[in-house]
Amino acid sequence: MANTVNFDAKMLLFSGRAHPEFAERIARELGTELVPTKAYDFANGEIYIRFEESVRGADCFVIQSHTAPINKWIMEQLIMIDALKRASARSITVVAPFYGYARQDKKHKGREPISARLLADLLTAAGADRIVTVDLHTDQIVGFFGGPVDHLFALPILADHISALTDRAKLTIVSPDAGRVRVADRWCDRLGAPLAIVHKKRDKEIANQVSVHEVVGDVQGRVCILVDDMVDTAGTICAAAEALFENGAEDVIVAATHGILSGPAIGRMKNSKVSRFVLTDTLPTAAEAGEDKVTVLSIAPVVAHAIREIFEDGSVTALLDEL
Known part of the structure; x- marks a missing residue:
């Protein structure tokens, strides 16, 4: 109350x-x-x-x-x-x-x-x-x-929700790029899970254009939690998820605070192998997505x-x- x-x-x-x-x-x-x-x-x-x-x-x-x-x-x-x-x-x-x-x-x-x-x-x-x-x-x-x-x-709300849904012993926290490593470290500390990183290279001349190169860390047979501050066009996060599956991940869950969901985002999310996108209600677009894979938590x-x-x-x- x-x-x-x-x-x-x-x-x-x-x-x-x-x-x-x-x-x-x-x-x-x-x-x-x-x-x-x-x-x-x-x-x-x-x-x-x-x-x-x-x-x-x-x-x-x-x-x-x-x-x-x-x-x-x-x-x-x-x-x-x-x-x-x-x-x-x-x-x-x-x-x-x-x-x-x-x-x-x-x-x-x-x-x-x-x-x-x-x-x-x-x-x-x-x-x-x-x-x-x-x-x-x-x-x-x-x-x-x-x-x-x-x-x-939003980490406590997102992490506690995901922890309740999954076997923590199988979790690996994944940073989608080098810039998110510090945030991913906080997730690791809270959930007691190992860390992996997706190394990527962004095209400097084209916005939102990313090519994923390699996964640093062991994700074979693991449930990977991809953590980021936002999902905009979903290009980066879906490409990172694909790289994790190619490296043997059992499942991928995306956890992000802000669901901007611009342009092709909903289509990419729907067609990706990611089992669930967990977002918060900082933006109305998250709730408006209307996608079965999306869970929106209130902050x-x-x-x-x-x-x-x-x-x-x-x-x-x-x-x-x-x-």
């Missing part, structure tokens, strides 16, 4: 239009309701926002996951923040379960932007004091924002707990340690 927070101190929750179901789950966990908000688009695509109750002196939490069309929903969140700042909110916390542009966190070649930093600057300029997010693509993004960033993790209780700790001047770090 959800604990009820004392709202005499004026904690207010706001939701954009990108993923209102997720915001409603958070509100239920906290025993409150979302602030009524008037939001619509003008004929030329400009966004109008007005909150229908006073926010003066309140601690405000603006919940918006950056799903497609991503630029529209980021802009809407920026406008919501600006409206709160101009209405004398005491503090403004951005709750972005999926942080847009996180993959553009560094320059790979000359004349490229660092868009993840740009988004942090935009949120700051709009008036955000704090960010709550889940499983950033890279940890360094935390340093792009000048204020506090509470970086939450709203974790986000709600973090919001409660922030509002009550508690410790979000202690929350992460508990997980």
